[in-house]
Amino acid sequence: GNTRRVEAFTSMNAHSSRSHALVVLSVFRTSTEAEVARSRVGRLFLVDLAGSERIKKSNIGTNLRVSEMRAINLSLSALGNCVHALAEPRKSRRHIPFRDSKLTRILQDSLG
Numbered sequence: 494g495n496t497r498r499v500e501a502f503t504s505m506n507a508h509s510s511r512s513h514a515l516v517v518l519s520v521f522r523t524s525t526e527a528e529v530a531r532s533r534v535g536r537l538f539l540v541d542l543a544g545s546e547r548i549k550k551s552n553i554g555t556n557l558r559v560s561e562m563r564a565i566n567l568s569l570s571a572l573g574n575c576v577h578a579l580a581e582p583r584k585s586r587r588h589i590p591f592r593d594s595k596l597t598r599i600l601q602d603s604l605g
Contacts, residue, residue: 514541568594
């Protein structure tokens with residue numbers, strides 16, 4: 494994963510990662526008690542989010558970097574929308590927008 498991760502210099506951050514990093518550790522356990530097979534799964538999500546940056550303050554010269562920044566900012570915004578929706582009381586919740594980004598779709602099980 495880290496070998497394919499891209500870093501780029503911006504005026505706000507000298508080693509700005511241009512992507513999110515996600516590691517999922519899954520542990521599976523199967524036991525047979527009284528001739529009945531039972532399975533359990535545990536998952537640990539380790540997430541390193543790319544930082545949100547303002548395009549004007551970063552002084553980026555290429556369109557590729559601008560599109561990367563927009564994608565990062567959109568996924569962070571989608572994550573914020575999910576957290577905000579989950580913070581509302583259950584009775585008033587209408588919809589939790591997990592499908593708004595790949596990041597929130599992957600983290601759906603751990604968010605709620």
